[in-house]
Amino acid sequence: EGESLFFLVEGSVRISQQLTLLSSQMEKEVREKALVVLSADSYPCFGEIGLLKKGVRTATVTALQDCALFELGHKDFLRLIQSEPDLGVRLILNLSAVVCSNLEVANRNILKLTTALSLALG
Numbered sequence: 001e002g003e004s005l006f007f008l009v010e011g012s013v014r015i016s017q018q019l020t021l022l023s024s025q026m027e028k029e030v031r032e033k034a035l036v037v038l039s040a041d042s043y044p045c046f047g048e049i050g051l052l053k054k055g056v057r058t059a060t061v062t063a064l065q066d067c068a069l070f071e072l073g074h075k076d077f078l079r080l081i082q083s084e085p086d087l088g089v090r091l092i093l094n095l096s097a098v099v100c101s102n103l104e105v106a107n108r109n110i111l112k113l114t115t116a117l118s119l120a121l122g
Contacts, residue, residue, distance in 0.1 A: 002050030006061075006072075007043070008040045008069055010068035012039040013067060014062045018030055018033075032060070048099055
């Protein structure tokens with residue numbers, strides 16, 4: 001469960017998701033698939049889905065070295081929007097850009113996978 005956004009200010013992290021594969025013997029095998037490595041140099045954030053829609057996290061974040069993070073929880077986010085509307089609007093616009101960028105990457109990956117599967121199936 002998550003309801004916070006994190007800003008990476010020092011260090012680097014790997015974001016991954018679990019893949020469940022079926023082997024030829026129909027046994028399940030779980031692997032971690034790295035999606036991206038984020039470095040504090042580019043001022044990244046992660047956890048935007050949890051901030052905007054509380055619920056189960058969709059990915060795993062693993063520190064690759066010592067990290068420093070700022071956390072923005074859902075309740076603080078709502079208070080910020082109410083008390084500082086101009087800042088809240090800028091934050092929402094930036095979060096929207098992050099979500100859109102992630103969606104564009106996901107769409108490209110789906111297209112690649114669909115194309116590969118179509119070619120494999122003939």
